[in-house]
Amino acid sequence: xxxxxxxxxxxxxxxxxxxAGVLLRRNIIIIFMALELMLNAANLSLVGFSxxxxxxGLPDYxxxxxxxxxxxxxxxxxxVGLAIIVALFRARQTTHLEDLNTLKF
Amino acid sequence: MSPIVFWIFVAIMLVFAVGVIVNRDPVASxxxxxxxxxxxxxxxxxxxxxxxxxxxxxxxxxxxMVLFLFIIMLLDxxxxxxxxxxxxxxxxxxxxxxxxxxxxxxxxxxFQGGAAQFPALSQVPQGDAWHIGMALFQQYNLxxxxxxxxxxxxxxxxxxxxxxxxx
Numbered sequence: 219x220x221x222x223x224x225x226x227x228x229x230x231x232x233x234x235x236x237x238a239g240v241l242l243r244r245n246i247i248i249i250f251m252a253l254e255l256m257l258n259a260a261n262l263s264l265v266g267f268s269x270x271x272x273x274x275g276l277p278d279y280x281x282x283x284x285x286x287x288x289x290x291x292x293x294x295x296x297x298v299g300l301a302i303i304v305a306l307f308r309a310r311q312t313t314h315l316e317d318l319n320t321l322k323f
Numbered sequence: 324m325s326p327i328v329f330w331i332f333v334a335i336m337l338v339f340a341v342g343v344i345v346n347r348d349p350v351a352s353x354x355x356x357x358x359x360x361x362x363x364x365x366x367x368x369x370x371x372x373x374x375x376x377x378x379x380x381x382x383x384x385x386x387x388m389v390l391f392l393f394i395i396m397l398l399d400x401x402x403x404x405x406x407x408x409x410x411x412x413x414x415x416x417x418x419x420x421x422x423x424x425x426x427x428x429x430x431x432x433x434f435q436g437g438a439a440q441f442p443a444l445s446q447v448p449q450g451d452a453w454h455i456g457m458a459l460f461q462q463y464n465l466x467x468x469x470x471x472x473x474x475x476x477x478x479x480x481x482x483x484x485x486x487x488x489x490x
Contacts, residue, residue: 219326220441222439223437224326225370226437228366230431232340232363247391251343258360265375268372272442276445279451279458283458285372287466290474298480301484301485313398
């Protein structure tokens with residue numbers, strides 16, 4: 219029997235892996251992929267709650283619409299982020315965060 | 324869905340997610356991300372969200388991944404060489420993540436409602452794409468148009484970001 223808690227734990231572990239990627243890696247493209255993992259972990263818990271909280275015998279479609287919007291905005295975010303990374307690479311010839319310390323105090 | 328299939332999908336998703344962050348070659352990371360997202364689409368289907376499973380495959384495993392691979396190959400990134408590891412930062416990050424996982428398990432097992440079985444669905448005459456479409460075009464029409472404008476702005480912004488001459 220698979221319960222909501224199992225889905226929440228799977229989602230939380232996926233979020234933890236993405237969080238680890240953001241904290242531990244120094245390559246800006248890998249960090250960007252880890253951010254995508256965290257967004258998808260949030261989506262998984264939303265879909266789990268949508269299936270759990272039935273409305274008239276159907277899943278709660280408000281949550282699924284929210285997931286639809288999150289996926290759309292995340293795709294737009296990937297496009298802008300990768301364009302910024304390309305601009306950064308053309309200016310600095312690096313994707314390593316420790317070489318990008320102009321804003322560091 | 325039988326628990327065995329569920330845990331197989333979760334294992335694939337988590338193993339390849341770990342593969343994303345431990346691979347030193349960015350191309351291998353991007354390909355691990357595809358497999359992780361495909362397993363996630365399987366979990367959506369197991370929650371009766373067929374439309375979102377299809378969207379997940381099309382948008383993430385299709386469009387976003389092609390974009391990542393395209394940029395990695397455009398920048399011609401090699402597998403990064405080992406740098407001097409900052410052990411203070413590494414252990415600090417690991418402690419934060421372990422604390423996060425501990426809180427996660429505490430909260431999940433303290434949540435009594437989540438231990439119940441999923442309630443059964445009533446028989447549906449329409450598929451879930453019909454219901455999401457009705458909600459999207461009636462109740463959430465204004466947010467949908469705002470998101471459409473956002474995507475337009477993003478496409479213009481990306482063109483300007485890539486065209487601009489950098490000094």
